[in-house]
Amino acid sequence: MKTLDLALIGNCNIGALIDGRANITWGCFPRLDGDPVFCTLLKKADDYGFFAVELLDCERTEQQYLENTAILITRLYDRQGGAIEVTDFAPRFGQHGRTFRPMMLVRRVRRIAGSPRVTLRLRPACDNGAARPSLTFGSHHIRYVAPTLTLRLTTDASLTTIMQETSFFLEDTVTLLLGSDETVHEAAGEVGRRFLEETTQYWREWVRNLAIPFEWQAQVIRAAITLKLNAFDDTGAIVAAVTTSIPEAAGSSRNWDYRYCWLRDGYFVVNALNRLGATRTMERYLSYIINIAANNAGAPLQPVYGIDGRAQLDEHEVPGLDGYRGMGPVRVGNLAYRQVQHDVYGSAILAATHIFFDQRLTRRGDEALFRHLESLGEQAWRCHDQPDAGLWELRGSARVHTFSAVMCWVACDRLARIAKQLGLAERTNYWQVQAQQIHDTICQRAWSQQRGSFVSTFEGEAMDASLLLLVEVGFLEATDPRFAATVDTVAQDLRHGDYIFRYIEKDDFGAPENAFLVCTFWYVNALTTLERRDEARALFEKLLACRNRHGLLAEHINPVSGEQWGNFVQTYSMVGLINAAIRLSIRWDQAF
Numbered sequence: 313m314k315t316l317d318l319a320l321i322g323n324c325n326i327g328a329l330i331d332g333r334a335n336i337t338w339g340c341f342p343r344l345d346g347d348p349v350f351c352t353l354l355k356k357a358d359d360y361g362f363f364a365v366e367l368l369d370c371e372r373t374e375q376q377y378l379e380n381t382a383i384l385i386t387r388l389y390d391r392q393g394g395a396i397e398v399t400d401f402a403p404r405f406g407q408h409g410r411t412f413r414p415m416m417l418v419r420r421v422r423r424i425a426g427s428p429r430v431t432l433r434l435r436p437a438c439d440n441g442a443a444r445p446s447l448t449f450g451s452h453h454i455r456y457v458a459p460t461l462t463l464r465l466t467t468d469a470s471l472t473t474i475m476q477e478t479s480f481f482l483e484d485t486v487t488l489l490l491g492s493d494e495t496v497h498e499a500a501g502e503v504g505r506r507f508l509e510e511t512t513q514y515w516r517e518w519v520r521n522l523a524i525p526f527e528w529q530a531q532v533i534r535a536a537i538t539l540k541l542n543a544f545d546d547t548g549a550i551v552a553a554v555t556t557s558i559p560e561a562a563g564s565s566r567n568w569d570y571r572y573c574w575l576r577d578g579y580f581v582v583n584a585l586n587r588l589g590a591t592r593t594m595e596r597y598l599s600y601i602i603n604i605a606a607n608n609a610g611a612p613l614q615p616v617y618g619i620d621g622r623a624q625l626d627e628h629e630v631p632g633l634d635g636y637r638g639m640g641p642v643r644v645g646n647l648a649y650r651q652v653q654h655d656v657y658g659s660a661i662l663a664a665t666h667i668f669f670d671q672r673l674t675r676r677g678d679e680a681l682f683r684h685l686e687s688l689g690e691q692a693w694r695c696h697d698q699p700d701a702g703l704w705e706l707r708g709s710a711r712v713h714t715f716s717a718v719m720c721w722v723a724c725d726r727l728a729r730i731a732k733q734l735g736l737a738e739r740t741n742y743w744q745v746q747a748q749q750i751h752d753t754i755c756q757r758a759w760s761q762q763r764g765s766f767v768s769t770f771e772g773e774a775m776d777a778s779l780l781l782l783v784e785v786g787f788l789e790a791t792d793p794r795f796a797a798t799v800d801t802v803a804q805d806l807r808h809g810d811y812i813f814r815y816i817e818k819d820d821f822g823a824p825e826n827a828f829l830v831c832t833f834w835y836v837n838a839l840t841t842l843e844r845r846d847e848a849r850a851l852f853e854k855l856l857a858c859r860n861r862h863g864l865l866a867e868h869i870n871p872v873s874g875e876q877w878g879n880f881v882q883t884y885s886m887v888g889l890i891n892a893a894i895r896l897s898i899r900w901d902q903a904f
Contacts, residue, residue, distance in 0.1 A: 323402035361437035381515035394426030405510035416491030442632030525897030548596030553879035657692035658719025696720035715778035777831035833888025
């Protein structure tokens with residue numbers, strides 16, 4: 313049975329998911345939102361759409377990341393004492409004054425014991441799993457030719473054994489370079505060896521520059537690398553996940569395509585990376601979001617855009633893929649781009665605020681950029697008390713959501729702070745007045761006297777987990793008794809066992825069955841804010857135990873079985889881990 317016990321490799325251009333037997337089961341080309349060349353994760357039949365390294369008579373496996381890298385090591389052992397080691401990565405390193413990140417996966421298969429017999433099976437798919445490419449070959453390469461993309465495998469292994477999928481005794485090491493249809497001018501083995509050394513050095517240098525907490529270092533490092541892998545270097549966009557259509561719960565039909573950039577998710581990611589000191593990824597995302605704002609020409613912001621900045625993400629079902637464990641449909645595109653979600657203005661301005669205050673950044677904010685952002689602030693002011701779909705993207709209803717209103721307040725509040733930083737007194741006063749009026753409206757209409765807490769919608773009574781962020785975004789002070797009361801009410805309504813649900817009301821697909829993982833991390837942070845640190849630490853440790861063996865998290869979790877569901881690897885969940893670890897860890901100067 314397929315599971316999400318998978319490892320992610322990539323280079324901020326492409327990504328791939330690999331199972332415990334070194335099978336590549338998911339990977340899109342030529343970029344993160346491209347055609348799933350490897351797609352057995354979403355296919356019932358494993359007849360094509362994968363890249364397998366099979367050890368005959370295999371009886372056990374081991375798998376781990378090379379420490380502080382995005383390089384995966386899988387060891388396979390047979391019953392006769394034979395063993396092989398498969399090293400998987402996507403090259404990424406500095407070369408000729410720029411970052412080299414080709415559309416390439418590298419697989420190095422090395423004999424480590426005995427006389428292992430190996431079968432190499434490379435069966436890519438095309439057209440969203442509906443077909444297989446045609447095949448041609450040369451002296452040291454095989455070409456997989458599809459209508460929109462041709463891939464070339466360059467290797468020092470026997471081409472016949474690969475094309476005919478025959479077994480052979482592995483005597484030393486074979487290297488497989490799968491990438492664009494370009495000639496590799498060096499020996500495959502030498503290229504693989506050099507790329508491995510350079511990529512190892514790149515990731516370890518990148519990790520060395522992170523400002524990590526004293527506790528939970530390995531967990532935070534893995535989460536940080538994973539966030540980095542979900543960033544598309546070319547534009548700076550950050551995908552919510554590298555997959556599409558992993559259902560939020562078994563048979564729920566809550567199957568969405570997450571290979572796009574949600575402005576809200578992007579803000580949380582760059583905020584976490586900023587806390588770790590990973591400023592380059594943050595800068596790239598800020599450029600992406602500023603360009604979107606500039607190109608918006610005063611129109612309302614969408615909640616989600618393509619990683620190339622495109623606005624239209626038409627959604628359709630894909631007949632060539634059955635779905636995770638046969639649970640379709642598989643969707644490409646996401647109709648959320650058409651939704652009205654007012655919190656996006658706060659998310660965009662919150663992210664851009666870094667440019668005006670962080671002196672480490674190469675590009676600094678100026679009055680011209682501030683004037684561009686003001687148009688977003690005006691949108692926030694106009695819609696702060698208007699109905700929308702909310703951050704949970706309800707498709708069948710619209711209400712005035714408290715979190716959306718709070719983020720509209722955030723937009724105005726941060727514009728006031730930016731204006732003050734720039735010495736623009738009149739604009740400072742203007743945005744302070746707007747922010748205060750929104751604040752007053754929220755306190756009047758989103759506070760329930762009956763419940764003694766803030767509630768999820770104006771004049772409503774229900775709760776949702778976004779209320780746990782009221783201090784995080786600065787709407788309330790940590791000492792405000794209204795926050796403590798709201799946290800308690802959220803737990804009363806939404807906590808099931810160790811997990812906080814995002815909401816429990818029925819929506820377009822019924823009542824949610826699984827918990828949205830980041831919400832429990834938000835609860836951990838709220839407990840920490842309220843000085844309930846022992847309780848927060850205990851719950852955080854339980855969340856860490858939910859990760860798969862590689863330290864990765866999906867979007868949802870079954871509160872009874874602990875099984876992960878939803879698109880994978882989910883940036884929101886990894887951000888939650890990082891933020892909670894930073895808040896809970898003792899300081900370095902307290903450790904010794």
